[in-house]
Amino acid sequence: MMCSASSLFRTIVATAMLFASGVSLPSRAQAAPAAQRPKIIVISLDAFGAASLHEPQLPAPTLHALMQRGAYAVSMQPINPTVTWPNHTAMVTGVNASLHHVLVNGLIVNQRSTTLPGIDMGAPKSQLVAVPTVYDAAHQAGLTTAQVDWVAIEGSQNIDWQFAEHPDPDGAIEQDLVRQDVITHDQLAHFGVPSQAWRDRMYTRAAVDIIQKHHPDLLLLHLLALDSIEHETGFGNNAGRNTIAFLDDRVKEVVDAVRAAGEFDRTTFIIVSDHGQQSVHQQLHPNVLLKQAGLQADSAARPAFCLTDGGFALVFQQRATDASIKALKSLYVGQPGIRSALTPQEAAKEGWPTPAQSNQAPDLLLYAADDYVFSKGDTGDFVTPTVEIGEHGYPNSNPLMQGIFIAAGFGIQPKGEIPAFPNVDIAPTIARLLHVSLGTIQGKPLTGILAVNQP
Numbered sequence: 001m002m003c004s005a006s007s008l009f010r011t012i013v014a015t016a017m018l019f020a021s022g023v024s025l026p027s028r029a030q031a032a033p034a035a036q037r038p039k040i041i042v043i044s045l046d047a048f049g050a051a052s053l054h055e056p057q058l059p060a061p062t063l064h065a066l067m068q069r070g071a072y073a074v075s076m077q078p079i080n081p082t083v084t085w086p087n088h089t090a091m092v093t094g095v096n097a098s099l100h101h102v103l104v105n106g107l108i109v110n111q112r113s114t115t116l117p118g119i120d121m122g123a124p125k126s127q128l129v130a131v132p133t134v135y136d137a138a139h140q141a142g143l144t145t146a147q148v149d150w151v152a153i154e155g156s157q158n159i160d161w162q163f164a165e166h167p168d169p170d171g172a173i174e175q176d177l178v179r180q181d182v183i184t185h186d187q188l189a190h191f192g193v194p195s196q197a198w199r200d201r202m203y204t205r206a207a208v209d210i211i212q213k214h215h216p217d218l219l220l221l222h223l224l225a226l227d228s229i230e231h232e233t234g235f236g237n238n239a240g241r242n243t244i245a246f247l248d249d250r251v252k253e254v255v256d257a258v259r260a261a262g263e264f265d266r267t268t269f270i271i272v273s274d275h276g277q278q279s280v281h282q283q284l285h286p287n288v289l290l291k292q293a294g295l296q297a298d299s300a301a302r303p304a305f306c307l308t309d310g311g312f313a314l315v316f317q318q319r320a321t322d323a324s325i326k327a328l329k330s331l332y333v334g335q336p337g338i339r340s341a342l343t344p345q346e347a348a349k350e351g352w353p354t355p356a357q358s359n360q361a362p363d364l365l366l367y368a369a370d371d372y373v374f375s376k377g378d379t380g381d382f383v384t385p386t387v388e389i390g391e392h393g394y395p396n397s398n399p400l401m402q403g404i405f406i407a408a409g410f411g412i413q414p415k416g417e418i419p420a421f422p423n424v425d426i427a428p429t430i431a432r433l434l435h436v437s438l439g440t441i442q443g444k445p446l447t448g449i450l451a452v453n454q455p
């Protein structure tokens with residue numbers, strides 16, 4: 001539910017006043033001496049939809065205080081596909097998937113073969129991301145960098161301190177937390193077992209440790225609890241709102257740590273999300289149609305398999321031709337639950353790379369209609385019902401796929417609400433604040449919110 005600007009403002013003022021008695025934020029952005037750089041903390045709250053941020057009673061006093069002190073967007077537009085790794089990569093590179101080539105949560109492997117493709121989530125960043133990132137530029141400029149649970153970043157040489165999505169029990173930050181009795185070696189070794197909320201709490205403690213001991217110039221932190229609970233229960237319910245309250249507390253923990261480190265006045269806080277989420281009740285099984293067409297038989301001349309990811313699916317075909325792609329497309333056009341079936345040339349208009357540009361790019365791109373999600377099963381009916389779950393991956397024009405943006409602190413003007421903008425603007429904004437260069441990219445710095453004296 002969207003609220004009016006005035007009711008949102010009242011909520012923000014009320015929560016900001018409450019907030020003032022606890023943690024307060026700098027009264028306004030300070031003019032920066034030319035040589036002074038801020039420290040930047042980017043917190044990504046996975047799947048936090050713009051629609052949620054505008055709920056009038058949202059239990060998020062820390063976010064509301066940041067909004068009141070700085071600037072926040074009506075919404076922030078994700079790139080296609082509207083999933084996690086492609087959008088986190090867009091936010092740190094300033095380009096969409098047509099240039100950075102990250103199309104799913106990992107590297108697509110075994111595509112255009114005689115079996116279903118897979119996803120390698122452990123693929124190194126050097127193999128996955130085709131362009132430089134803002135943390136590469138910052139590190140190469142002599143600044144210090146850190147990441148906690150960021151994605152598409154495995155093995156980067158340009159990160160000084162990290163606590164990875166799957167932490168290393170013998171890593172430096174991990175060992176620091178063990179010494180502080182925050183976590184045990186055994187819990188680190190079985191990190192995936194407890195809840196996502198528990199992991200988010202540990203990620204936050206790792207970020208706090210890095211802030212207080214290492215004072216990085218750029219810290220990237222990614223928290224996943226909202227994405228997780230929405231996938232499980234659907235969008236826009238109290239489970240999601242309670243999780244937002246939990247995440248707001250994690251943001252407060254980071255803000256408090258910055259204050260305790262004495263770096264409050266020179267820190268820029270940037271709160272973002274990678275995409276939104278919507279509820280669905282029907283599943284589509286695109287491999288069923290490929291199988292029925294004989295394209296998955298041992299004798300198939302041009303075998304084809306479909307890799308599914310929520311609201312979109314990628315069909316890869318061995319030795320695809322214009323004619324075979326046209327035939328593939330005809331299998332899906334007009335089927336229930338299919339929003340669109342796009343050839344590489346059609347997908348390119350939506351920001352996707354073509355197979356000629358990247359081996360990650362599909363021969364046919366499928367988008368599901370609202371209320372439908374793709375599933376990998378290859379037997380039974382093409383459409384089957386599901387209990388209500390949350391999904392994303394739908395076109396980036398979909399209102400519920402839009403993400404959030406809040407910035408406050410050093411170098412940020414108290415602009416209040418600003419219009420929607422694309423998330424490729426995040427990387428150049430960080431680059432501008434840090435005085436580093438990203439070269440020629442698609443995004444532009446958000447100069448309208450940067451303090452006048454920000455060089």
Ligand SMILES: [Zn+2]
Pocket residue numbers: 046047083084085227274275
């Ligand atoms: Zn995500």
